Amino acid sequence: MPVISKGELKVWQRRDRAKQLKIWAMWFVGVAIFMFCWKIISDATTWFFVFDAPRIAADIGGRAWPPRWEYLSELWKPMWDTINIATLGTLLAIIMGVPVAFLAANNTTPSRKFLRPFALLIIVSTRSINSLVWALLLVSIIGPGIFAGTLAIAIRSIGFVAKLLYEAIEEIDTTQVEAIQATGASKLQVIAYGIVPQIMPAFAGLSVFRWDINIRESTILGLVGAGGIGLYLQSSLNILAWPQVTVILIMILIAVLISEWVSSKVRLAII
CATH class of the missing domain: 1.10.3720.10 (MetI-like)
Incomplete structure (x- = not known):
């Protein structure tokens, strides 16, 4: 039974098993959907380019500065x-x-x-x-x-x-x-x-x-x-x-x- 504090007074409440099972089921379904979507994204991603992105971004940033103000x-x-x-x-x-x-x-x-x-x-x-x-x-x-x-x-x-x-x-x-x-x-x-x-x-x-x-x-x-x-x-x-x-x-x-x-x-x- 969880304890809920109300100021100095602690109130004991009995767990509702059906409610707890619903909450755990919702978490399970949410995590399963997330992992399924992440698997699809991961399979379609070339991770070499992702890991190399900071170097590429720094290289482009170096070439882009200073701006060509006359443009x-x-x-x-x-x-x-x-x-x-x-x-x-x-x-x-x-x-x-x-x-x-x-x-x-x-x-x-x-x-x-x-x-x-x-x-x-x-x-x-x-x-x-x-x-x-x-x-x-x-x-x-x-x-x-x-x-x-x-x-x-x-x-x-x-x-x-x-x-x-x-x-x-x-x-x-x-x-x-x-x-x-x-x-x-x-x-x-x-x-x-x-x-x-x-x-x-x-x-x-x-x-x-x-x-x-x-x-x-x-x-x-x-x-x-x-x-x-x-x-x-x-x-x-x-x-x-x-x-x-x-x-x-x-x-x-x-x-x-x-x-x-x-x-x-x-x-x-x-x-």
């Missing part, structure tokens, strides 16, 4: 393109995600049997595929460039915007909606005056937050030909120009830090 003059335009990809992609996602959110919310959807499942399918499907995969597909369809990157960011962000927004719609204060309905207002008027004012803080916050995320994601879309600074990163990696890679990574880090600062300031102002 900065060639990076301003692709960095601007990257910011535009993130901004326009976020804007398109908001335009497409807001209607999906109203269709997915239980209290605003016109049809719970047909339209709501369809809206939820859009949310899940757009969120389940990474923006890099979307960019790869779109580059194959419409060709390389900024437009493909913008669409990739937009499609990836629809599910994020719609999911958080429809959850905010479902959590509104229904008394305000009922008060507006009592005046004989139409459905559009109820949405405009009873729902939208309540979800505007959440809508503004998630929009800025998604823009911040998209700044990070758009920096690597150029790796698959979707434009932006990632395209220059890929070309520098291909020719092993490590000092240029260092400059690009520093620039990406600064851009992400600035976007994080802007995002936090806007969210604080909203809250």
Whole structure:
């Protein structure tokens, strides 16, 4: 029987054998799953390269320093393109995600049997595929460039915007909606005056937050030909120009830090 201390008082409790067996069984299953997964990873890993990784990393680090600062003059335009990809992609996602959110919310959807499942399918499907995969597909369809990157960011962000927004719609204060309905207002008027004012803080916050995320994601879309600074990163990696890679990574880090600062300031102002 275990002893449970409560201050100075010790309380004796009898062990529940069934409960203890369940706990041990859960631990056993968890450890077995972990060992099985580790065996698969281990068999597919070339451990020689893993053990040699510190030496390779030190060698690349030595070649990458000092950075080639004069390369900065060639990076301003692709960095601007990257910011535009993130901004326009976020804007398109908001335009497409807001209607999906109203269709997915239980209290605003016109049809719970047909339209709501369809809206939820859009949310899940757009969120389940990474923006890099979307960019790869779109580059194959419409060709390389900024437009493909913008669409990739937009499609990836629809599910994020719609999911958080429809959850905010479902959590509104229904008394305000009922008060507006009592005046004989139409459905559009109820949405405009009873729902939208309540979800505007959440809508503004998630929009800025998604823009911040998209700044990070758009920096690597150029790796698959979707434009932006990632395209220059890929070309520098291909020719092993490590000092240029260092400059690009520093620039990406600064851009992400600035976007994080802007995002936090806007969210604080909203809250």
